[in-house]
Amino acid sequence: MAFSREDIIESLKSIYDPEIPVNIWDLGLIYDIEILENGHVKIKMTFTSPTCPMMEELLDMVKNAVESFAGNGNVLIELVWDPPWDVSKMSELARLELDLTEQGW
Numbered sequence: 001m002a003f004s005r006e007d008i009i010e011s012l013k014s015i016y017d018p019e020i021p022v023n024i025w026d027l028g029l030i031y032d033i034e035i036l037e038n039g040h041v042k043i044k045m046t047f048t049s050p051t052c053p054m055m056e057e058l059l060d061m062v063k064n065a066v067e068s069f070a071g072n073g074n075v076l077i078e079l080v081w082d083p084p085w086d087v088s089k090m091s092e093l094a095r096l097e098l099d100l101t102e103q104g105w
Contacts, residue, residue, distance in 0.1 A: 003069035005033055008041065011065040018054050022097055024062070028089025031080060040074045041066050046085045 012025045024030060024045075032044040043062065047055055059077055066075045087100060 003035075005035060007069050008033055008035075008043075008066055011068060012062065015058065015061045015065060017048070017058070020048075020098070022090070022094045024058065026091040026094035026097075028085060028091065028094070039070060040076065041070045042076045042078065044078045044080050046080050048085050050081060 009025055009030075012030055013023045015024045016022065017024060017027055017029075020027060027048070029047060030043060030045050032042075034042040036042065043066065045062065047058070052058070059079070062077055063075050087095070090098075090100070
């Protein structure tokens, strides 16, 4: 089954942070998506806080969403803290949704 980066992004947009009404893609939690020649997918992601109580659940949700394209066992999620997440990582749409302006950062 062939899939694209855009397919993966669309699946990630269906996953919402339970504490913030914004999907994890627009929230800026996904730093990189790499589709390897063998069909495996590597994702670098972070969280708004290293103490996020939903971290394990969200990691599972990401893995399950991407596996729907890549197949079981073909998804590697690398949790990164550098660079640290901040509001500037959010899409413009997400900042508008949360009523955040540059002056408010």
